[in-house]
Amino acid sequence: MDLNYLREFKELAQTLNYAKAASRLYITQSTLSKHINALERELGCRLLDRDRRKVELTEAGRRFAAASMTIIDTFDRMQEELGALEQQEPLRVDGVLYDNTLSSIFSVATMLLESAGLPPVDYSHKAEKDCLDLLMEDEIDIAFSSVSPQECEEAGFVTIPMTRTRFVGLMSKNHPLASRKFLTIDALRDTCLLKFADTYSINGWTIIEQRCKDRGFTPTSRTVLGRNQNNYVTTPVGENEVSILSSNIPQMRFLSEVAPVVALPFTDEDAFFPLYAIYKRDKEEKVRAVMDVYRQARDMVVHRED
Known part of the structure; x- marks a missing residue:
């Protein structure tokens, strides 16, 4: 699973707006839509209910949003720790x-x-x-x-x-x-x-x-x-x-x-x-x-x- 797709889904889950999420991510709405579709195919379930007027998370989407936030936060924290460790001078x-x-x-x-x-x-x-x-x-x-x-x-x-x-x-x-x-x-x-x-x-x-x-x-x-x-x-x-x-x-x-x-x-x-x-x-x-x-x-x- 592409971690960048998780980050994009996290942003979309927080805004529930493709235009806002795409703008914050510096990508196009069509690219964001393709990535979300790829995530849904990989997971085998719908994460979002979409219509012309609004975007809502499905039950699976809500659970996956919470899980993705934990995964991303853990990964980012570990990256920081590993970076600090790499910079630490040897004894x-x-x-x-x-x-x-x-x-x-x-x-x-x-x-x-x-x-x-x-x-x-x-x-x-x-x-x-x-x-x-x-x-x-x-x-x-x-x-x-x-x-x-x-x-x-x-x-x-x-x-x-x-x-x-x-x-x-x-x-x-x-x-x-x-x-x-x-x-x-x-x-x-x-x-x-x-x-x-x-x-x-x-x-x-x-x-x-x-x-x-x-x-x-x-x-x-x-x-x-x-x-x-x-x-x-x-x-x-x-x-x-x-x-x-x-x-x-x-x-x-x-x-x-x-x-x-x-x-x-x-x-x-x-x-x-x-x-x-x-x-x-x-x-x-x-x-x-x-x-x-x-x-x-x-x-x-x-x-x-x-």
Whole structure:
């Protein structure tokens, strides 16, 4: 059914005058008459009683007039909503974007956002800036980071737990701890830890350092410059060094087969990197729909991994 014919019938039903209706619609009376006749043929009933002196709605015409108004109003309202949605800027997201579990969550969330008719999310990593600074300056709307909830709360941010990824200790096969099946944080007292000095991993190091301090020691470390999230696992480790990485790094599965290293899991309950979704408290309304989707995607991905 042609929606324009419905609009024309609506106008005629309100005026009950072909000349007035045609004038308001900017069409000829003969065109209007043809369109109304086409509607009646399609519906299989008469909508109007016509004679030379007046036009009246039939019972079917009255019912169809009410229905057509509802249809047109609903369509027009939906067009406005879709237009506003189309013009809405996508939410900007930054931070730890290359974590393997988060990447899966983002992929699922993209499909959920699309199926829900929500705008897409803009993922663009600005390596030169801290993600909390980007949040504070309104350059992004949501950040994914390991920054502690306490620090975020002090800055006026909301934190939503997203993932917990277990520590893995990467070391040379000649390391004194390499013969073990498992590691503990306490066993690292006499070991030098690799400290990656980049904006991407600095929060991870803060967590590692805090776990050590919780056990009464400050870790010895060697700073590694110029690395990025894609090549942490390829950084050479000395014979008394350990690189603490995330267990979900894909290369970890086969690294010991191609390099003289071993990767050992930790048994400590707190030996994990937490990741949070962080946003400004005054942006809560703006990010609510996307955060609901992220939670749904997280539950799907984490449940599958478990």
